[in-house]
Structures are given as C-alpha cells and as structure tokens.
Amino acid sequence: MSIELKTLTKSYNKKLALDRVSLTIEKGTICGLLGRNGAGKTTLVNLVGNRDFPTFGEVLLDGVNVRENDKALRKIYCMGADDLIPTNMKIKEVISSMGYFYKSSDAKYAEKLCGEFKLEMGKKLSQLSTGYRTIAKVIFAMSSGADYIFLDEPTLGLDANHRELLYRLILERFEETEAAFVISTHLIDECAGLFERCFILREGTLIADEDSETLRSSAFVVDGKTEAVLLYTSGMEVISRSELGTLSSACVKGKPGNVPAGLEISKPSLQQLLIAMTADEQRG
Amino acid sequence: MKDFIGYALKNHAGLIRFIKMMCGVLCGTGVFYLITLIALKIDGTIGWIDLPLMELSGIVLSGVCFATAADSLIRMGVSCGVSRKTILKGLAAAAPVYAAVSAALTELAEEVTVIIFRLFGIRLRGLGYVTVDDLLWNATENWRTKVFGFCAVLMFTFGAFAAAFMYIAGKTHSRKRGVTAAVLTVFVYWIFSVNIDCKGWLYDLLNRAAEATEPWKYIGRFDPPPSLIFSQTELLTLTLIGFYLLYGLFAVIMRNAPIRGRETG
Known part of the structure; x- marks a missing residue:
C-alpha cells in the first residue's frame, strides 16, 4: 500500500x-x-x-x-x-x-x-x-x-x-x-x-x-582553520560553507578521504544538511 | 453521500447548530420588537401594523445563519476527506430541509410576536395577509392563511439561501469578505430584488413563466384576469427551480475551488 x-x-x-x-x-x-x-x-x-x-x-x-x-x-x-x-x-x-x-x-x-x-x-x-x-x-x-x-x-x-x-x-x-x-x-x-x-x-x-x-551519510562536515579547510575541500562538492574568525566549517557531499591533521570530520545533523542543501548562498 | 447528508441533518454541528443559531437570532429580534412594542404603546395612536416584522427579519437572518452553517459543513467535509462532488450533492439535498425548518421557526416566532402584540392591543399582519390579493383570495384568519404565510416565508428563505451560497462561493475565491458581501448585495438586488412585489430579474422571469402556465389552470372555468397575481405555492415551486439554477452556478464555482482555511500562528 x-x-x-x-x-x-x-x-x-x-x-x-x-x-x-x-x-x-x-x-x-x-x-x-x-x-x-x-x-x-x-x-x-x-x-x-x-x-x-x-x-x-x-x-x-x-x-x-x-x-x-x-x-x-x-x-x-x-x-x-x-x-x-x-x-x-x-x-x-x-x-x-x-x-x-x-x-x-x-x-x-x-x-x-x-x-x-x-x-x-x-x-x-x-x-x-x-x-x-x-x-x-x-x-x-x-x-x-x-x-x-x-x-x-x-x-x-x-x-x-x-x-x-x-x-x-x-x-x-x-x-x-x-x-x-x-x-x-x-x-x-x-x-x-x-x-x-x-x-x-x-x-x-x-x-x-x-x-x-x-541522507546523513551522503555528506560530511569538516571543521578547522579556514586555510586548511579550503585546501582540503578544493575539488570537492561543497554544499555549504561558513566562517567564524579564523575557523571555517564546510558541509561536503561524498565520503571523507584522508583527513589531514588539524581538521575534524563529523556527520552532519539532518538540520545542518537541510540548511546546507536549501541555502541561497555559500554554494561551493 | 449518505454520510454527508447524515452529518448535515443529524449531527450537532449541522442542523441542530443551525436551529440553535436561528432560535438565538429570532429571540434577539424578539427583544428588539418588544422595545418597538413599548414605543408603540407609549405613542398609543397605532392599533395595527401592516408589516410582517418577524418574518422579514427571520428570512434575512436565516440567510446569514445558513451561510455560517453551510460554510462549516463544507469545511468540515473537506477536512474529513469528502469530495466536492459529494459535498455539493449533499448540500443540495439538505438545503430544502434547512429552509423548511427555518421557515417553520420564523413562522412560529411571527405567531408568538402576533400574540404578544395582540395582548397589548396592536394587530400585526404577516406576509400571508400582506401578499394576498383579496380579489383572488378573500383572506381570512384560518389555516389556509397560515399555509400561505409559510409558503411565502419559505419562498423568500430560498432566496436568502441562494444568496448565502453565492456569498460562500465569492468568499472562497476572493477571500475578501467585505468585497464579497458588497458584490453579493448588488447581485441579490439584481436577481431577487427581495420585496413582496416580486420585481427583480429572477422574479420577473418567474412571473413570466407563471403567466405562461396560468391559463392552463383555468381552461373551461373562467378567463384568467388580465393582471395576474399568482398563488404562493406556484411561486414557491418556481423559486425552488430558480434556487437550484443558482445552486448550479454555485456548484460550478465551487467544483474546483481551493478550500484551505485561514492561516494561523
């Protein structure tokens, strides 16, 4: 049914x-x-x-x-x-x-x-x-x-x-x-x-x-210093990105590969994912 | 369709609520007329009033009550998975019952008003007397006059109900109640011109239809009078046809109309 x-x-x-x-x-x-x-x-x-x-x-x-x-x-x-x-x-x-x-x-x-x-x-x-x-x-x-x-x-x-x-x-x-x-x-x-x-x-x-x-596994969140995050996510499909001072956070589609030291990887919450997928700007 | 008709006629939110509303507004009007009565008594010069006070207000108020009741029925039906088709058929079947109940309540209220006024020495003459032409029917105070009055009230109640349906149709589409009510007023005046002379576009049409059929009734008896005034039952039947013609228009408007309710929060 x-x-x-x-x-x-x-x-x-x-x-x-x-x-x-x-x-x-x-x-x-x-x-x-x-x-x-x-x-x-x-x-x-x-x-x-x-x-x-x-x-x-x-x-x-x-x-x-x-x-x-x-x-x-x-x-x-x-x-x-x-x-x-x-x-x-x-x-x-x-x-x-x-x-x-x-x-x-x-x-x-x-x-x-x-x-x-x-x-x-x-x-x-x-x-x-x-x-x-x-x-x-x-x-x-x-x-x-x-x-x-x-x-x-x-x-x-x-x-x-x-x-x-x-x-x-x-x-x-x-x-x-x-x-x-x-x-x-x-x-x-x-x-x-x-x-x-x-x-x-x-x-x-x-x-x-x-x-x-x-849906939650289809993306990951990477946190760390802005330069390191930018470097790591270059070439990846970034759904959303946000910055706070020298720190940056990016929601990226796909699976994380080798993660360099200083960056933190986490699973996005459904809300984070929704915000990332439906945001007007900050599309990578 | 049985479910919807059952809901409209048996449930507390249907006919019973309508009856309560009608009783409420008629009682409210009654209070107003009691004040009128006191004023007349103080004046002391008037012994009778040639105006069907309660009947006229009852008819208008029945339209308002029915608009409220029908709107509730439609909205409850839509929210409970009833198709527009079923709602429209159900309302078409239930409306005459509502009209009959409304007319009966109005007539009852009129009778009570007449009795109260008479107790104070003032005679009220209802629609049954006012619309009767003494040449055709020498109206006397008997049961036929009561039936005649009921038919007259029922006829105008159908007019008020048709106006109520038009109001709902307009409100559903425009969602602007004030504009809808204003347009409706013009519409009602044009179609019905609700008065006891039965002028107006629709009643003119009804009169012509009645005029065309009238001679058939008198074949072999006597020639119909040159200026015809028809019996209320004939006009009632024709009004019912007119009502359903307008209801057809309402059904066309409502068939694919979105019914979403008011935003909250």
Missing part, C-alpha cells in the same frame, strides 16, 4: 509552487517533509488532501487517483497548519463529527489524548491558544484511523514538554496502527529520530528523497 505522487505540479498565476514532484510514501513509514518557508510543503499536503487541485500530475493511492474519490480520500487525513475545521466547533463535536466520515476513527483514543495533553473537550477551537489548537488538530488526525496521516507543522506553538509528549505518542500510535505519518516541520533535529525517510523540497522542487541515514 502506498501513496504515489506523479509529476505533481501546482502554479499560482505564474509562480510555480510545486514543480513536477514525484515521490512514493509507503504505508508503515514515518517520513519527514522538509524545506524552507515557501518551499511547497503545505501546497503538497493540500493537493494530497483534495483541498486544492494540481495544475498537472496526480496523486495515486494504491494506483487509484484520489482526486474527488471519496473512498480513497477517507484513507488519508491531512492536518493543515491553517484552520480548515470551523473554529466555532467544540473539540468533542469535531471528534463526534469525524465518526461520520472516518469509520475507523477512535473517539476513546481521542479522549485519552485530550487527557494526556490536559485539553478540555468542551472548549471551542476558537477559545484555545495557538499551541492547544495545534494539539487539538493533531488529536483529530491521530484518532482519525486513516492509513496515511499528514501533519503539517504539528509543533506550531507547542512547548518543549508537549513536543516530547507528541513525539512519544506519534511513535506509540505508529506501532499500534502502522499508519504512514508524513510530518512537515521546521524543528528538524527534534524530529530527526522519528523519520525513516526524508523528502526535501527547495522552491517547489524535490531535491532529496532518501532514507534519513543514507
């Missing part, structure tokens, strides 16, 4: 928000959808969830186009960063409403999550703070029982404790249901441990679609 995006393209007037994005999301995986602001992450989620329609290309669920397909769409839940669910609805009303559409939705589990996050079910969405509104939306998504759950900015406004709780609950739910989770976030290092696979978007184009480990 999988969702396949085929040459998905979306343009607004003449601006390309997504440019021929093709990727596959297997059921039973947690994927990271990463990229800078305006990279096209939310557009992608909106297209998958039938909230918007592609200019070109299609989204297939087990080979069937999801566009205007109720049966296929009920297997997908997209939690958007925006407020699509009417904010004048109470949390318990939304949970009961979901039962009409998602036959596997679990109201008891939703209640349990509300308890864990100390969220009052009798409150309206409009009465909640940004953080609690995000929590409510995440609860709706996780209790939907959908096979593919897209979480767009699930950590928006959440404090550190709630974020930790959220990551733990996502992992628990993933183990219970084996649903696919696609998480779009800017807190990459915090979520890095969750991601099995990463999709990186840059200005609407998919620039990476790899296992997290493979």
Whole structure:
C-alpha cells in the first residue's frame, strides 16, 4: 500500500509552487517533509488532501487517483497548519463529527489524548491558544484511523514538554496502527529520530528523497582553520560553507578521504544538511 | 453521500447548530420588537401594523445563519476527506430541509410576536395577509392563511439561501469578505430584488413563466384576469427551480475551488 505522487505540479498565476514532484510514501513509514518557508510543503499536503487541485500530475493511492474519490480520500487525513475545521466547533463535536466520515476513527483514543495533553473537550477551537489548537488538530488526525496521516507543522506553538509528549505518542500510535505519518516541520533535529525517510523540497522542487541515514551519510562536515579547510575541500562538492574568525566549517557531499591533521570530520545533523542543501548562498 | 447528508441533518454541528443559531437570532429580534412594542404603546395612536416584522427579519437572518452553517459543513467535509462532488450533492439535498425548518421557526416566532402584540392591543399582519390579493383570495384568519404565510416565508428563505451560497462561493475565491458581501448585495438586488412585489430579474422571469402556465389552470372555468397575481405555492415551486439554477452556478464555482482555511500562528 502506498501513496504515489506523479509529476505533481501546482502554479499560482505564474509562480510555480510545486514543480513536477514525484515521490512514493509507503504505508508503515514515518517520513519527514522538509524545506524552507515557501518551499511547497503545505501546497503538497493540500493537493494530497483534495483541498486544492494540481495544475498537472496526480496523486495515486494504491494506483487509484484520489482526486474527488471519496473512498480513497477517507484513507488519508491531512492536518493543515491553517484552520480548515470551523473554529466555532467544540473539540468533542469535531471528534463526534469525524465518526461520520472516518469509520475507523477512535473517539476513546481521542479522549485519552485530550487527557494526556490536559485539553478540555468542551472548549471551542476558537477559545484555545495557538499551541492547544495545534494539539487539538493533531488529536483529530491521530484518532482519525486513516492509513496515511499528514501533519503539517504539528509543533506550531507547542512547548518543549508537549513536543516530547507528541513525539512519544506519534511513535506509540505508529506501532499500534502502522499508519504512514508524513510530518512537515521546521524543528528538524527534534524530529530527526522519528523519520525513516526524508523528502526535501527547495522552491517547489524535490531535491532529496532518501532514507534519513543514507541522507546523513551522503555528506560530511569538516571543521578547522579556514586555510586548511579550503585546501582540503578544493575539488570537492561543497554544499555549504561558513566562517567564524579564523575557523571555517564546510558541509561536503561524498565520503571523507584522508583527513589531514588539524581538521575534524563529523556527520552532519539532518538540520545542518537541510540548511546546507536549501541555502541561497555559500554554494561551493 | 449518505454520510454527508447524515452529518448535515443529524449531527450537532449541522442542523441542530443551525436551529440553535436561528432560535438565538429570532429571540434577539424578539427583544428588539418588544422595545418597538413599548414605543408603540407609549405613542398609543397605532392599533395595527401592516408589516410582517418577524418574518422579514427571520428570512434575512436565516440567510446569514445558513451561510455560517453551510460554510462549516463544507469545511468540515473537506477536512474529513469528502469530495466536492459529494459535498455539493449533499448540500443540495439538505438545503430544502434547512429552509423548511427555518421557515417553520420564523413562522412560529411571527405567531408568538402576533400574540404578544395582540395582548397589548396592536394587530400585526404577516406576509400571508400582506401578499394576498383579496380579489383572488378573500383572506381570512384560518389555516389556509397560515399555509400561505409559510409558503411565502419559505419562498423568500430560498432566496436568502441562494444568496448565502453565492456569498460562500465569492468568499472562497476572493477571500475578501467585505468585497464579497458588497458584490453579493448588488447581485441579490439584481436577481431577487427581495420585496413582496416580486420585481427583480429572477422574479420577473418567474412571473413570466407563471403567466405562461396560468391559463392552463383555468381552461373551461373562467378567463384568467388580465393582471395576474399568482398563488404562493406556484411561486414557491418556481423559486425552488430558480434556487437550484443558482445552486448550479454555485456548484460550478465551487467544483474546483481551493478550500484551505485561514492561516494561523
């Protein structure tokens, strides 16, 4: 079972928000959808969830186009960063409403999550703070029982404790249901441990679609004195470079060869790699 | 589609919320009319009012309530994986139920208002009396007048609902509520010209259609009068057709419209 995006393209007037994005999301995986602001992450989620329609290309669920397909769409839940669910609805009303559409939705589990996050079910969405509104939306998504759950900015406004709780609950739910989770976030290092696979978007184009480990192993960071770093990296594909006084750091694609003394080699974090891959300048 | 209709008619967030909203606004209007009543009593010279107070406000407010309810239904549907096709079919099926409930509540509120005013010695005359031509139907205070009044309210409620749909369509595309509301006002005036004379483009069209069919009813009985005034049920049927024509336009606009919600954070 999988969702396949085929040459998905979306343009607004003449601006390309997504440019021929093709990727596959297997059921039973947690994927990271990463990229800078305006990279096209939310557009992608909106297209998958039938909230918007592609200019070109299609989204297939087990080979069937999801566009205007109720049966296929009920297997997908997209939690958007925006407020699509009417904010004048109470949390318990939304949970009961979901039962009409998602036959596997679990109201008891939703209640349990509300308890864990100390969220009052009798409150309206409009009465909640940004953080609690995000929590409510995440609860709706996780209790939907959908096979593919897209979480767009699930950590928006959440404090550190709630974020930790959220990551733990996502992992628990993933183990219970084996649903696919696609998480779009800017807190990459915090979520890095969750991601099995990463999709990186840059200005609407998919620039990476790899296992997290493979992606991290595809580059290395070299630190040391600027002259030594420059000398070592000459002829190599430098993704990004930064300088601080006489010290320099470079993120280089490939495997490190013989490393001269005085230079330090390390594996880049996912966040470092993303910054390097999506930076506007400092390209080597 | 069953799921969506079930949600629209049975769930708390659907019809029940709409009924609560309608009751709320009608009660609010009732308070306003009580103030009017006190003012009239203080004046002491007016014994009757030839104006369907609660009915007219009920119709306008039902449009506002329905716009809110329908917008919620659409957004909830989209966020729960319901296709536009299903949402549009479901709304088309649910709207007449909402309209009937709304008209019934409005009529009930009107009756209560009439009773309260009568207790204070002031007679209110509702749409059922105002629109009846005494030559065709010698209106008396009987059950037929009530049915007639209900039909009249229902007819205008459909007009208000059609306007609500147009508002949602405009808001979805422009995301500028003020501009949409302004354009809609002009549109409603042009299409409906909502008043009891039934002028306006749509009602003129309906009147012409009714005029064309009217003689068939009177074959062998008597010649139709030169200036025709039609029964409210006929106009109601034709309004329903007009409503669905406008709903078709709404469906075309909404078919591929992006529905994304408001940005937060």
